Amino acid sequence: MPDHSRSKDHRDYQRVPRVVTAISRDEEHGISGTPHHHERAQLLYATQGMMRVLTDAGMWILPPRRALWIPPGVMHHWTAISKVSMRSIYIEPQTAAAFGDTCRVIEVSPLLRELILALLEEPIEYPLPGRGEHLAMLILSELAAATTVPIAIPWPRDRRLLAVCSAIMADPGSDKNIEQWADQVGASARTLIRLFPKETGLHYRQWVQQVHLAEAFGRLAQGQSVGEIAAALGYASASAFSAMFRRILGKTPQHYLTEWRQPLTLHPA
Structure with missing residues (x-):
């Protein structure tokens, strides 16, 4: 069963002693996050709804099946341009370095989507070794194979x-x-x-x-x-x-x- 005790605050996921963590939150149309950055990289993704994301370098529109790779330390903020079901992951910096140091849009495969949802069913500090660790490693593998979509608005x-x-x-x-x-x-x-x-x-x-x-x-x-x-x-x-x-x-x-x-x-x- 999903861990309903999960925090909705991104700050609570930055120093969890796990390579990959997952966060779930739902937002209504028009809600915006405050400008912020993370110690970890983020794959900003929503299973339903659309988001607009702005950084100092550009702007991106994210419909379902598209996610934005945001490296550690990049200031950004998002706006829900419809009702949004966010299901994002955070990756510790050393591991995240393999996926690039600039923002980019990727295609979210059906497998990557299901892996993210499955990790959300595990505790935030999932047991090691165990199912959560296997899911995290599969997420990294699927992310490495993901296609970049050449859409960016500098x-x-x-x-x-x-x-x-x-x-x-x-x-x-x-x-x-x-x-x-x-x-x-x-x-x-x-x-x-x-x-x-x-x-x-x-x-x-x-x-x-x-x-x-x-x-x-x-x-x-x-x-x-x-x-x-x-x-x-x-x-x-x-x-x-x-x-x-x-x-x-x-x-x-x-x-x-x-x-x-x-x-x-x-x-x-």
């Missing part, structure tokens, strides 16, 4: 670019071009064109496409059709949007739409 520091990026995030389907954004923030288009790669590592169009991909994943998870998403994001047609999507991710949005609508199971029919 966040600038320049106030002019920050204003532009914030406006695009607020209205991903805007049809404004970079000249119009430049006029809005009192800069030249040339200045913004120079600042985007300098501040974010991406050119303007690439950055906008990352916003569109993140928005599309959220809308796909909500069950919207590809045509609806294309229209909302300002594409001339569903095929034009699908071409951009496939060029970057290697799969069509129809593939992901089918995935969202299928029940998650270890043994699909």
Whole structure:
């Protein structure tokens, strides 16, 4: 049976004498965590619902079946953009070093999901040796094999670019071009064109496409059709949007739409 005595406070999991620990908490739509960091790495994941996560380096939208790898010490905060069932894990720093020192989105396989849920049924300090230890080692193995999803929205520091990026995030389907954004923030288009790669590592169009991909994943998870998403994001047609999507991710949005609508199971029919 699940350990109902588990703390909901992330600080209570940082120095537990176990390589991997798991935390469970449920949050209502609109709730935000305060900016914080962990001594351990975190795989921030929700079995249901959607989260927006912000760090100094970027922003990520996480639907189900996607998780964010957050290395130790990285300041971050999350916002529930729907009702969320968080089921996250923490990994001690020495072991976590093998999984990288930058944030990245990974695909959560059915097996990884079930392993996380199974670890939550064990005591926080699960017996050694024992089932909990075996589950922890399997989680690390599955995490090592997980696919990285190339979706990230790098966040600038320049106030002019920050204003532009914030406006695009607020209205991903805007049809404004970079000249119009430049006029809005009192800069030249040339200045913004120079600042985007300098501040974010991406050119303007690439950055906008990352916003569109993140928005599309959220809308796909909500069950919207590809045509609806294309229209909302300002594409001339569903095929034009699908071409951009496939060029970057290697799969069509129809593939992901089918995935969202299928029940998650270890043994699909």
